[in-house]
Amino acid sequence: MRVVFPFSAIVGQEEMKLALLVGAVSPTVGGVLVLGDRGTGKSTAVRALATLLPKMAVVSGCRYAADPASTKPCVEGCHGRHGTDGQPAETAMVPVPVVDLPLGATEDRVVGALDLERALTQGVKAFEPGLLARANRGFLYIDEVNLLEDHLIDVLLDVAASGENVVEREGISIRHPARFVLVGSGNPEEGELRPQLLDRFGLSVEIRTPTDLAARIEVVKRRDAFDRDPEGFVAQWAEEDAKIGQKIVDARARLPGIGVSDPVLELASKLCMLLGTDGLRGELTLLRTARAVAALDGADEVLAEHIRRVAPSALRHRLRRNVLDDSGSTVRIERALQEVFAE
Incomplete structure (x- = not known):
């Protein structure tokens, strides 16, 4: 398992950290856009957030991370919280997904497409879920979001507005839930976001390279310590990360x-x-x-x-x-x- 730099060890960037915590507590805020200089910890903070979140209950084997408490099927043919025999389905506790959407991803990879392997070997039309299905009930992270291709932006706008992904192609017609917190990061110097996508982000954070000498030194020291001994460094900050994780749980209950x-x-x-x-x-x-x-x-x-x-x-x-x-x-x-x- 990949070791991630601890959230609590990030130096400064308080506005960014608060915005990410807000997104974790209240997904209805509408996502977080982080714009700023390269090398200022944008990607690090987003990936570190995932380690703070409490695990969520899902229906075992469901490719859409169906909520066992929901009475509605996530897709047609899905038995939701009840198995085929009418008995409660098995559940599991899994980490909240934080899914990366790479800039070079095709539309089929994002929304899902025909499962060619099953079509060729079994002669049946089956749907292969994409990144939007994997991100359901979690976070969808787009690095360099301002460089995202226009046709993918249109897809994200539709899904973000409805909370559902609708796929009508190659003889397949499917509708599945895709409710996620959209998190984007980028450098404004490399291009601006389309206004339609910009408006979909609830919060926008601007971060800059630290100008305080002591802060810069502390950033370098912590990153160097992490690179030399990742497990030891994470263990050193585990207690602080646990406190932030509990803070998120308490805030969700209080909200x-x-x-x-x-x-x-x-x-x-x-x-x-x-x-x-x-x-x-x-x-x-x-x-x-x-x-x-x-x-x-x-x-x-x-x-x-x-x-x-x-x-x-x-x-x-x-x-x-x-x-x-x-x-x-x-x-x-x-x-x-x-x-x-x-x-």
Whole structure:
């Protein structure tokens, strides 16, 4: 099994780490986009997140990771939580999937296609699930997402909106669940994302190469220690990772009971109106993110400080470009926060 750099050992990049934890606690936030310089720990953080997540229950042998608690079949012909004899199906506890979508992947590899081996050897039409099926109930990670081909972006947009993957090709007609947290990373200098895909990410994080000398030295020391003795380094940070994992479990349990008062909701709406965000998705994402952060903090309700804390991540990629204002979106949000919170 591949040894992964510990999440708790990542130096700095607090906004990125918080956004990933929010995605783990509340998938309804809509995924995380991490943009920044090469070599700043983007891929490392995403893969480290998988080691923190508690295992999930699935129907044994189901290729779509069906939830045993669900009363609906995941696909036509699937018996869901009941076996063919009407008795409860066997279940298993498996790690939450974190599936990589490589840039060179074909559409068949992503959505699934005809199982050629069974077609040739048995003469039957059978479906071979793709990466979207493997990512169901987990995370779909796309490195260099800004370089993804347009036809795959269209597929992801459809699936992300519906939570289902529909395949109609080569005499096959199948519909299966594909609910996942979309996580993308990339370098803005290598190309921009299509607005349609950008809007599908709930949170957008900007990270930069550390400019603090002590931080840079600590990053190099920890990475060097991991490379020389991966197992020993992971063991050294196991307790801290376990604490973060338990924090995620507790936050998930607390999340449904987190309230949002009218004054806090008014603050969120004023902020979005002042920034001129399109539609209401910004406000909804802002509240969902703030609620998840409140759950992580152990609070009983969303506070104004939670709104202020998550506003840049939830709104920076939803702002229109202002030809009269050449300042970045993060600066515009900070100015708006000062104005709204000064009232």
